[in-house]
Amino acid sequence: xxxxxxxxxxxxxxxxxxxxxxxxxxxxxxxxxxxxxxxxxxxxxxxxxxxxxxxxxxxxxxxxxxxxxxxxxxxxxxxxxxxxxxxxxxxxxxxxxxxxxxxxxxxxxxxx
Amino acid sequence: xxxxxxxxxxxxxxxxxxxxxxxxxxxxxxxxxxxxxxxxxxxxxxxxxxxxxxxxxxxxxxxxxxxxxxxxxxxxxxxxxxxxxxxxxxxxxxxxxxxxxxxxxxxxxxxxxxxxx
Numbered sequence: 001x002x003x004x005x006x007x008x009x010x011x012x013x014x015x016x017x018x019x020x021x022x023x024x025x026x027x028x029x030x031x032x033x034x035x036x037x038x039x040x041x042x043x044x045x046x047x048x049x050x051x052x053x054x055x056x057x058x059x060x061x062x063x064x065x066x067x068x069x070x071x072x073x074x075x076x077x078x079x080x081x082x083x084x085x086x087x088x089x090x091x092x093x094x095x096x097x098x099x100x101x102x103x104x105x106x107x108x109x110x111x112x
Numbered sequence: 113x114x115x116x117x118x119x120x121x122x123x124x125x126x127x128x129x130x131x132x133x134x135x136x137x138x139x140x141x142x143x144x145x146x147x148x149x150x151x152x153x154x155x156x157x158x159x160x161x162x163x164x165x166x167x168x169x170x171x172x173x174x175x176x177x178x179x180x181x182x183x184x185x186x187x188x189x190x191x192x193x194x195x196x197x198x199x200x201x202x203x204x205x206x207x208x209x210x211x212x213x214x215x216x217x218x219x220x221x222x223x224x225x226x227x228x229x
Contacts, residue, residue: 004154036220043116044155044203044220089154098143098207099168100218102154 002027004090006103013080014111021075021106023064023090031092033057033066033073034100038087047075047088082110116221118204124227125194132190133224137206144187145218146179147203148172155203161187162209194228201225 007022025031035047035057048057053068062077073090090103117136125131137144142163147155158177159169163184173179176194181187191198202225205218 041222043222044205046217049217091154098160098216099145099157099170100147100155101157104152104154 002031002092002094002101004092004101004103006088006090006106008104008106010107010109012109012111015082016079017110019075019077019080019084019108021088021090021108023073023075023103025071025073025090025092027071027092027094029094030068031094033064034091034093035062035064035073035075036089036091036102038089038105040086044089080108080110082112084108085110116204116206116219118202118221118224120224121222122225122227124229126229127196128193130190130192131194131226132188133202133204133226135187135189135204135206135221137186137204138219139185141206141208141219142184143207143209143216144181145205145207146187146189147205149201149203149223150199158189191226194226196228199226199228 003026005024032051034049036044037047038044048059050057050066056065064073064075087105087107089105091100119134145160146158149155159179161181176192179189201223203223204221207216207218
């Protein structure tokens with residue numbers, strides 16, 4: 001079946017540290033890949049996406065590259081801020097299927 | 113644009129009771145989705161509508177669950193004879209539909225948190 005696996009959290013970092021949150025997927029066909037973020041008390045928001053192999057999605061200093069050979073879509077940021085504290089979800093969507101398949105989420109806490 | 117809204121935000125009910133949740137999508141979006149999220153897990157797809165037509169239902173959607181979108185605008189999700197295992201956050205999302213796009217961004221509401229005692 002189609003699934004997404006994220007690194008287990010929670011993750012705690014100091015401000016300005018480098019961030020990596022690992023995400024790997026299993027899919028039949030060629031999925032589109034996404035990172036969603038959920039800030040405290042708010043709904044899920046799309047952070048970035050990539051729709052084909054080798055695409056790089058980026059937004060707000062975050063980046064992720066669609067790696068077909070390793071079936072991965074790891075989220076990175078060079079220098080995190082306290083305001084990045086949130087839960088991050090990796091997700092996929094198969095072409096022609098509108099539903100999203102989510103990973104279990106990774107809670108990130110940034111300390112000043 | 114006020115975004116996707118859901119009502120109520122919280123619902124506490126006793127086992128065996130029926131509950132109904134409402135979702136109002138972004139006005140120009142013709143696709144509407146329901147997901148369920150349990151504590152510590154990612155959202156799981158339940159069902160989606162294009163306009164008033166329910167096009168896909170997950171196996172998670174047992175016979176006790178029913179969703180409607182009668183006029184292609186707001187949607188309701190009803191759970192009959194609630195069970196403690198139904199306790200979760202129920203999320204609604206909407207998206208536009210463009211034929212020349214293989215994916216259209218889904219915009220999520222804040223969710224309805226259901227607690228079944």
